[in-house]
Amino acid sequence: MFSNFLDNQQFYTECTEHFFVVQIFLKMLRAYYNHVRSFENTLVTKFFGLHCVKLAGANQKKVRFVIMGNLFCSDHFIHRRFDLKGSSLGRTTDKPQTEIDEYTILKDLDLNFIFRLQKHWYQEFQR
Known part of the structure; x- marks a missing residue:
């Protein structure tokens, strides 16, 4: 399942991720961090958090999601x-x-x- 949401100001975006995508994020984290630190104005999406919550109830399904900056945030309609x-x-x-x-x-x-x-x-x- 994939979903994508923007906040009211459209500055942040959230999307749910499959477990294997989370593993890829974690493997590239160090290189990604070094790149973003070295190139402040990079056009690579800025990730602010990778989270996992367990839903309540009988299913107890884990939902993984990432919070990232919206590169296309602007005043244009x-x-x-x-x-x-x-x-x-x-x-x-x-x-x-x-x-x-x-x-x-x-x-x-x-x-x-x-x-x-x-x-x-x-x-x-x-x-």
Whole structure:
């Protein structure tokens, strides 16, 4: 299960993670920490916490989640939000077009824009 949430100011984001993803985070922690300390203005996402809570009740399922900074926090209005995974299987929103608003999380196959790039940028992406 994956979920992604922003706080009211859109400065922080939270997402749940599978156990194996948490293990990857922990393995790269030292190198990540050194990079962020060395390059203050890095565009690498800043992680503020990796947490695990055990739910109450009969299930007692563990939920792991990470709190990270939102690189795209700005004063500009966001009119479309996408959760892109690079897959096509089940990757459309289940809302009718008339109900999609700025809070709807769209998926890979909902991205129907044509992107125009300057020639040198296009060539860089082709490498």
